[in-house]
Amino acid sequence: MKQLKQVYQKKILVLGLAKSGFTAARILHKLGAFVTVNDSKPFEESPEAQELLNLGVTVICGRHPQGLLEEGFELVVKNPGIPYSNILIQAALEKEIPVWTEIELAYLISEAPFIGITGSNGKTTTTTLLFHMLNQDEKKPLIAGNIGTVASGVAEKAKTDNVIVTELSSFQLKGTYQFRPHIAILTNLYEAHLDYHGTVEDYTASKFNISRNQTETDYFIYNADQPVVADHAATCKAQLVPFTLKGKTDTSISADDKWIYCQGEPLIERSKILLAGLHNLENIMAATAAALLWGGTKETIIRVLTSFTGVKHRSQFIVNWKGRKFYNDSKATNALATKSALEAFPSNIVLLAGGLERNHSLEELRPYMNRVKTLITFGETADRFSEFARNCGVESIAKVSTMDEAVENAINHSASGDTILLSPACASWDQYESFEIRGDAFINAVQKMTEANE
Known part of the structure; x- marks a missing residue:
């Protein structure tokens, strides 16, 4: 871990604990900073706060004192989920105190270079795919970031021969200043998180931070099929590596209906790839480009693409049983996510859907409901989902109470060649x-029902 003169013996406020705040506070204390942690959770309910106090960190729990910023802090490190409308964050910005997320700290202390992955969709799949590609090629990758492993904790232990493959959200990127990945990936860009960012412009600018500090010695991998992304790429100083779904090109990574190409040469037939859907094809091309740039081999990339079944709960392939393919897409908690899943399969889908009623529109699914052979629905939205599907022309509909019933019905309503897809389009919290x-x-x-019916 690199030492940081810019934090040594400086007064630093860490706002919000959780995993990232706890790790950042511990590392900053280790680097010789005078750290104060402020979190809304009561002290007696926070083992993290108790551990930090034992280390000698100042801990203020259960409240956010309004005058806290009057204590001469020179830096604030905030939990990514805390919005910039927070009164303490606003006060810090007014005083021109830098406000970091721990991604900035991770970059500054790391002896290893970074590959950064962001985008509105596909971050986790791209990050995981790339990690597997580099790992199987013995490139000593470490995985970190929004995928669930705190980046600063990974960076603390990283060595110069590692590379940190990092999933990055707009929340994390907004709080970066010097962060500069050697390879940056932008999978796609859609309107999202406006409740946090306030405007599309702020959300977009936060995403674009991933390439802001890159130079001509770095690489920017981007979705050339999206004009807003392509326009941004034209302003970047890094070497540009576009990918496209619009047919074979002689440069970079491209795809047509049958093949993925590298520099115009066939790399792999799409039919041999286990991950389904155009959205996953974007993720595959982005990960492939990065793996090749880091010295990965085409043989390893092909081996991963023909064996990788997906990130758990994200269009995850489960089993092919008597000609029926089962997919777990439980992460699809809104209609947009389920739309992407339905796009992946042309017909004969037995769709398992439903969940918490938040009165979200289902209309984005309408163009794809003709692919649904049978709807199995459950949860608070069961009746509304049934009515919507019926209105879309789906005739075979079953309402159930439990997941066991849902899978049993799906098997009974399916035949060889069908896809049985859990993609709820709703949050799970009702059940x-x-x-x-x-x-x-x-x-x-699925395991229980298929084993019982062998």
Whole structure:
């Protein structure tokens, strides 16, 4: 871990604990900073706060004192989820105190270079794919960031022969100043998180921070099929590496209906790739480009693409049983995500959907409901989903109460050649504590039902 003169013996406020705040506070203390942690959770309910206090960190829990910024802090490191409308963040910005997310800290202390991945969709799949490609080629990758592993904790232990493959959200990137990945990836860009950013412009600018500090010795991999992304790429100083779904090109990574190409040469037939859908094709091309830039081999890339079944709960392939392919897309908690899943399969879908009623529109699904052979629906939205599907012309509809019933009905309503897809288009909280638990229930039900019917 590099030492940082800019934090040594400086007064630093870490706002919000959780995983990233706790790790950042611990590292800053280790680097010789005078750290104060402020978190809304009561001290007695926060083992993280208790551990930091034992280390000698000043801890203020259960409240956010309005005059806290009057104590001479020279830097604020905030949890990415805390909005910039927060009164303490606003006060810091008015005083021209830098406000970091821990990604900035991770970059500054790391002995290893970074590959940064962002985008409105596909970050996790691209990050995971790239990690597997580099790992199988023995490139010593480490995985970090929004994917669940705190980047500064990974960077603390990274060596010069590692590379940190990092998933980055707009929330994290907004709080960066010097962060400069050697390879940056922007998978795509759609309107999102306006409740946090306030405007499309702020959201877009935060995403573009991933390439802001790159130079001509770095690489920017981007979706050339999106004009807003291509326009940004034209302003970048890094070497540009576009990818496109609009047919074979003689440069970079491209795809047509049958093949993925590298520099115009066939790389792999699309039919041999386990990940389904155009959205995953974007992720595949981005990860492939980065792997090749880092010295990965085409043989390894092909091996990964013909074996990788997907990130758990994100269009994850489960099993091919008696000609029926089962996919777990429990992460699809809104109609846009389920639309992407339906796009991946041309016909004969048995769709399992439903969940928490938040009165979100289902209309984005309408153009793809003709691909749905049968709808199995559950949860608070079951009746509304059934009515919507019926209005779209779906005649075979079953309403169930449990995941076991859903899978049993799906099997009974399906035949060889069908796709059985859990893609709920709704949050899980009416029946499950998380989409992960819902997805695990589906996997368990599939295993139980298929084994019982062998």
